[in-house]
Amino acid sequence: xxxxxxxxxxxxxxxxxxxxxxxxNIQIVSQQIQGTNKQVFRTMQTAINEFMxxxxxxxxxxxxxxxxxxxxxxxxxxxxxxxxFRGSLQIQASRPVYNSSYNTVLLNFKDDDxxxxxxxxxxxxxxxxxxxxxxxxxxxxxxxxxxxxxxxTFAMDGGTPYxxxxxxxxxxxxxxxxxxxxxxxxxxxxxxxxxxILNNAYxxxxxxxxRYHRLGLDRMSDHLTExxxxxxxxxxxxxxxxxxxxxxxxxxxxxDAKADELVHIFSESFSDEKKRVFNILNxxxxxxxxxxxxxxxx
Numbered sequence: 001x002x003x004x005x006x007x008x009x010x011x012x013x014x015x016x017x018x019x020x021x022x023x024x025n026i027q028i029v030s031q032q033i034q035g036t037n038k039q040v041f042r043t044m045q046t047a048i049n050e051f052m053x054x055x056x057x058x059x060x061x062x063x064x065x066x067x068x069x070x071x072x073x074x075x076x077x078x079x080x081x082x083x084x085f086r087g088s089l090q091i092q093a094s095r096p097v098y099n100s101s102y103n104t105v106l107l108n109f110k111d112d113d114x115x116x117x118x119x120x121x122x123x124x125x126x127x128x129x130x131x132x133x134x135x136x137x138x139x140x141x142x143x144x145x146x147x148x149x150x151x152x153t154f155a156m157d158g159g160t161p162y163x164x165x166x167x168x169x170x171x172x173x174x175x176x177x178x179x180x181x182x183x184x185x186x187x188x189x190x191x192x193x194x195x196x197i198l199n200n201a202y203x204x205x206x207x208x209x210x211r212y213h214r215l216g217l218d219r220m221s222d223h224l225t226e227x228x229x230x231x232x233x234x235x236x237x238x239x240x241x242x243x244x245x246x247x248x249x250x251x252x253x254x255x256d257a258k259a260d261e262l263v264h265i266f267s268e269s270f271s272d273e274k275k276r277v278f279n280i281l282n283x284x285x286x287x288x289x290x291x292x293x294x295x296x297x298x
Contacts, residue, residue, distance in 0.1 A: 033085075051124040068146060
């Protein structure tokens with residue numbers, strides 16, 4: 001009997017435990033579209049949810065608690081044809097901070113160039129070797145972007161494989177007839193998002209992602225002062241990137257996710273550190289200066 005038990009245990013352990021990487025909450029808002037079958041939007045939400053949460057995007061093993069929390073909020077405002085829709089997509093992604101119950105935001109971005117076809121009850125699939133549809137391209141692009149940001153916070157340049165996959169999707173979508181994929185259309189679309197991330201001119205931003213999260217936030221429960229100082233130093237990396245190329249899209253992406261958190265981190269800091277961080281933020285992110293005034297008590 002014991003031999004059978006041991007044999008069964010060995011067999012069970014020989015099978016790898018796989019879990020999907022994303023825990024993605026999908027929401028479809030369609031109130032602005034009148035006079036159409038609302039069931040199609042419920043079916044669409046279910047299909048996108050299954051695609052994002054059942055597909056494996058990496059070869060790595062994730063436990064349930066390690067899955068990356070993200071939300072995709074589609075606000076569909078126009079039905080162009082029976083199966084084509086236009087609107088916006090709000091994406092937010094976060095990751096847990098080590099040894100705490102706190103989740104830190106990695107991405108908080110609104111994409112206003114969303115247009116795709118969806119045929120009710122048709123499965124959603126993605127193949128990296130062929131040009132995707134607008135919908136699968138959109139979903140796969142942001143899945144890889146989120147993975148890349150998450151991996152960058154755990155290892156220096158750890159997200160490069162996933163950013164490269166996102167870039168490959170952008171390249172495949174250059175012949176698409178919908179906006180959001182081409183350089184000339186805008187300075188703050190999907191093309192420039194991944195271009196900035198992989199551009200060596202902005203490499204200090206990616207170094208900041210690692211130092212801010214892994215050497216800063218993840219150590220705060222045990223080493224508060226040192227960890228906060230590390231986050232303060234990581235702001236100098238953003239300052240370096242800003243001075244090289246002011247107004248970079250990737251800096252806006254960073255501060256859209258982190259402005260409120262920075263206020264929380266440094267409001268209880270030492271006077272000198274507060275002033276130092278405030279001066280940097282005042283220079284490189286003036287759009288959020290009203291928030292940063294709270295750091296120095298104004």
